[in-house]
Amino acid sequence: MKIGVRKLWETVARVSLTVDAWTADNGTGLLGITVHWVDDMWTYRERVLAIREIVGKHDGGNMVSIVLQAQDEFCLRTKVYAVTTDNATANKKMLALLARKVRSVNPTFTAKSIPSAQSVEPEEGDVMMTADQYDNDQDNELVDVYSVSDEIDGPRKPLCLGDAVAKVRNLVRSIRSSTQRRELYTQACEDNPEVEDTNMVVLDCPTRWNSTYDLLAAAVEKRDVLDEVSTAFGRKATSSKLSKDEWELVGQFCRILGRFAVSTDHVCKSVMLAICDVLHLIDGLRVHMEEVVEQIEDGTFFTSV
Incomplete structure (x- = not known):
């Protein structure tokens, strides 16, 4: 299945990701990654790339490891043009770490954090505010x-x-x-x-x-x-x-x-x-x-x- 999914953007020069973290009712931290691109026919397309459990502390370090792993599994590290999240503190730290880790192989990479609906940030290291x-x-x-x-x-x-x-x-x-x-x-x-x-x-x-x-x-x-x-x-x-x-x-x-x-x-x-x-x-x-x-x-x- 991964081989088939990789073929979706074999001829695409750039893709973008949206990343979102949340806490399930049982307390499990989850991270969702969606990939967006425009195909050869200039048609907008998107695909859920991964939904992974955040093991350990819900901070930028653990989150960036999940994002990098998903990128490598689908051969995307050199193709990701931008990653967009909301402006939670953990997300912003994740973007900063991601930029440092991929900039050598992907110099055009851009990180964006979009202000949330209420513009309220969670405490350092938390996916959500208490x-x-x-x-x-x-x-x-x-x-x-x-x-x-x-x-x-x-x-x-x-x-x-x-x-x-x-x-x-x-x-x-x-x-x-x-x-x-x-x-x-x-x-x-x-x-x-x-x-x-x-x-x-x-x-x-x-x-x-x-x-x-x-x-x-x-x-x-x-x-x-x-x-x-x-x-x-x-x-x-x-x-x-x-x-x-x-x-x-x-x-x-x-x-x-x-x-x-x-x-x-x-x-x-x-x-x-x-x-x-x-x-x-x-x-x-x-x-x-x-x-x-x-x-x-x-x-x-x-x-x-």
Whole structure:
């Protein structure tokens, strides 16, 4: 099979790689490598080159060993023009080491690190930022305060978006960290006819596009389940329980992020993406945000559907 794959780029002068590292649910570190090239007919092509386990510490040194091994297995060391990753610290160290190791046989090699969705870097040597570090950085950015009015009860207490998002994240983490809470969560999903699946809500990741939207949207969909679980485990768990107003705020925030998620998804799934398509999406997002700001200023954002 490797012989057949090598033939795909025998006549190609240059290929490029994208590299991504992540941690599986069981704690195993994985590194994925994809090769991209243009064939003799000027057709863009790509192939998953390898998905390898990161043995030992999840740092740039171990990661570069995997990348070099994959390049040599498929005779690519002299053909790789560029390697693109996100801007995690371990990835940037891996690129620096890779540049030093291949520059003698491949002087045109270029390393690129693309800023992640939230532009948050993990700690040195880690594939991902720890949950607490991510919480602190993310919540500091979500400091805008909103208030939700109620014609019957009068003005409600001003809400902090960062606090609400942090509560959702802490609540999900609390459930995921306990076997007993996981079981209660699954049972609550099965007992609720409005919940279509029992899958655990996935925590967001600082280097993954739209992951905070995915977290919040899934949490809003399973709001009753999360409230039930948070109530069943005493003071520690209920400290992350969201009020009705906070759930409304999170739901409205999902309205904002949802448009960005749709646009990103469209770009990622487009094989032949033109600059006019990107500009159209950007203009649509600009109009979307202008409408959101206008609705917030005139007080209709929290009542509009």
